[in-house]
Amino acid sequence: MIADRVYQTTLVVFALCVPILLLLIFAEVGRAGWPALRQFGFGFLTSSTWDPVKGQFGAAPAIVGTILTSIIALLLATPLALGGAIFLSEFSPTWLRQPLSFFIDLLAAVPSVVFGLWGVFFLVPLLRTTIMPLLRDTLHLGATPFFSGPAYGPSVLAAGLILAIMVLPYIAAVSREVLMAVPRSQREAALALGATRWEAITGAVIPYARTGIFGGVILGLGRALGETMAVTMVIGNRHELSASLLAPGYTMASLIANEFAEATTDAHLSALMAVGFVLFVITLIVNAIARWLVWRVGGEVRA
């Protein structure tokens, strides 16, 4: 029947939109960034000179900042998210499970710019007046290069903290689903062998779900790497490499958000596009790995 043919073809065309869109993004952003990538070559990734006036561009501080803030975020968010997920899937009373999951999921629905607003007016002042002096002076961490220097507030640490809150619901959601997918018999077998409830989790449940949980963490990493608005608002936007977490910095996403509108020269524009391209490729790889890991266990678990 002709109508069926038409219908089928229409669906295929819609389905093909997804790969075409990805290809287009890859090609267009890559093409726009190509002049900068060609001119600076590998040095684009390793140089820390970013001088739009002289036309010298190296994205190292932004790349380091992106990785650093994401690592802080994962270090802070993973234990909390995993702990919460274990509680929800293993110990929570049934009446609490639904509402608690919903509340944690709701955190993922808060727009990035609202996180940023909260960060600017609540988190950053709190860091400046309380947390940073505490870390640097009271705990004497200022002796290490990681917590030295003046505490302005907007900093790599602030960005890492905000990101931790933002990726928490993603890691928690995936971990919870993966843990729930572990067969009851795994737990029962361990308990029957005399394991305590916690030993059953560490010995029989987590090993079963490990790959999926790891996938969830990597998925969170993907989010953290590309997060833009909240980070732009609290990181201080300074193009300099610094070991101190109290110092302002840049991430790739915040660099683009902050400078794109002001980029007047073709070289500057191309350099920002190249940063976007690098970010795109990195998140593409990270997300592909995450999906593969989660799929391997959960089959159809969604974030």
Added chain:
Amino acid sequence: MSAIASAHGAYARPRARGLARRHGVSILMVTLTCLAAALAVVPLVAILGYLLKQGAGALSIGFFTHMPRPVGEEGGGMANAILGTLMLIGIASAVGLPVGIGAGLYLAEQRGTKLANAVRFLADVLNGLPSIVMGIFAWQFLVRPFGHFSALAGGAAIGAMMIPLVTRTTEEMVRTVPQSLREAALALGYPRWRTSLQIVLRTALGGIVTGVLVAVARVAGETAPLLFTALGNQFWSTKLTQPIAALPLQIFTYAISPYDDWHAQAWAGALVLIALVLVISVIARFVTRGGHAGGHD
């Protein structure tokens, strides 16, 4: 005794590590996970609480009906930004929904084919695309060639971000439709396309609406893709080919400004935005509960 202990394998350790201690560790760890769950809720409460405290004072009827006023002038609102956000959501839906639902139908009906597997995987990858990359792509593709910023470019950018979400939900929901329904329709002489649209899609509609609402809630708050496409606008504008205001953009601009008046406006804007997003999210939850009855069982 020792034979039993070895049969217990990893769990029955020698007596030195007594049962009491193992139970102690267990109770401690269970408590810690409980604490983690409680802590995971703290940020949401902290953010919403602070938002209410700061935003409620600045919120008034005028906020919804007035235009932005210059610094120092009393009052003023975000009427244009609220309209702009609604228009952008409209454009985004026009772009994202047909493609997303179509692709989702394809994935569900052609399960297991190579193309379906590839599209499913790529949809998930697209879902993780940084929003700022979507922003510069939309600028390069839809703004640069035409020489001006526009509501259309902004709407298309966030519409593209809806596609993977809608695709995957549609697929999942369509897959829950019992095969027997399809067979019954086909046996009655329905052509495949009518079976697909009038029987399968309609049965899964509740779930799909949920997916659409979740996608709308997500893109309603997107800022980064609009920075270089919709751009923002201090004036009343409904032209699709002109820059347009949007709530998230306005909040961002006001938040990073040095003026207290504007900060208050940013808080009020954030309160309105989050109310919009949360209401949509909660409705989505509600629809799912109702929709599942028809879809699943």
